[in-house]
Amino acid sequence: MLVGLSFFGFAATPARAETVWLCQPGAADNPCRDSLDTTIQEADGSSRVERPQLPADPEIDCFYVYPTVSEQPAPAADKRIDASLRAIARYQASRFSSQCRVYAPVYRQLTLAGLQAASAEQQQAAQRVAFADVREAFLDYLKNFNAGRGVVLIGHSQGTRMLRALVRAEVDKEPSVRRRLVSGLLLGQNVTVRKGELGGGDFENVPLCSKKGETGCIVAWSAYGETPPSNSRFSRPSATGTPDPFEFPRGAAYEIACTDPAMLSGRSGPLESLLRGESYPGVIGALLVQTYGGPPPSAPTAWVRPADRYTGRCERLDGSHSLQIRQVGAARKLNPSPDSTWGLHLTDVNIALGELVEIVRLQKEAYLARPGPRTKVSARKLRVRRGRVRVPVACFGEQGVCEGTLRAGGRKARFSVPTGTKKVVVLRVKRGVKRTKAKLL
Structure with missing residues (x-):
């Protein structure tokens, strides 16, 4: 065990824990499924x-x-669902x-x-615990809820670090999962790629998205x-x-990914x-409040599209690669928060949330338009053992x-098999059947 970890409330080797879902379809109190009512604010004051x-x-x-939103006092959060988790789920x-x-x-x-007080060693240990939870939840999701459906991975900040891992x-490296x-x-x-390329950094087989409606790829940026x-x-x-703690690639051969939200959404003009x-x-x-130089825009509806508008474009500046945000007209200037090293980190998702949702819509349509699944069963006669026949599908x-x-041996059975699997x-x-052929009905 790493020295001092028990004092900070976590162990070097994470204990297995049951998945707790903040958001899950059908849940009675689901902060990820909320009203879409939106107040559209215009520059002339109308709405x-x-x-x-x-x-x-x-x-x-x-x-x-x-x-990272947990305000629990220990460096590693527990699995309580509190106001900070509900708020970020609604917000993002x-x-x-x-x-x-x-x-x-x-x-x-x-x-x-933990970001403020824990040592580097303790922060790494906490992230290993966090990743173990995320990984276990994803495997739980694949096994019990996915049923072969397409899936979009969405993360921000520490959440993205977990998803990179x-x-x-x-x-x-899992074709059956990658196809979904x-x-x-x-x-x-x-997110890291080789300089001038769409991959070759964090991932070998999952590139950056480079065109509208492309699937099986990554959208990434950090706003400044x-x-x-x-x-x-x-x-x-x-x-x-x-x-x-994950040994992501870094160094002179790599650069940070930035994908253009306007290009991928097929839109032009302000975000x-x-x-x-x-x-x-x-x-x-x-x-x-620091970012917006005062209270952020608000409205009586669940959502607001502020009158202040901004453009966003990926730019390489002095060795960096970021989504550069510029105000349009009289829009208020957005300030770095907590300091200049973070840039406009708190706005990464919502500054272009309309584009992100449109990107997902286009990708969903392209994904669902791909050729559907095909079933194959053995054409040869199969041996019956102890009154049972095993049919590979x-x-x-x-x-x-x-x-x-x-249907085989005079009996029927239902099956469900995700694409890319057997x-x-x-x-x-x-009784009395020694060999039989299987047939799809």
């Missing part, structure tokens, strides 16, 4: 309300991992419920207190309103900040910023689930 409807059963899923994730069923696990994250461990990846929105946490300082936490491959209508609570709320295709009914279906056959 109107739009009331988009939530789909009853979206055709894809989203797996959301929230950023709930808008995506227009496109997907949102799953969001609670994880024992490195807290705001998760993609490396469970997606990048609609995209990854990995914002505000230094000026050239990131030399000691910036984001946008530089040698960025300082939270110690890294569509979307904020929650209510004030954000706690420490993050106070930092947002394989599912091929770009996405989805092979479902149907098998499954053995066992049937109890009629």
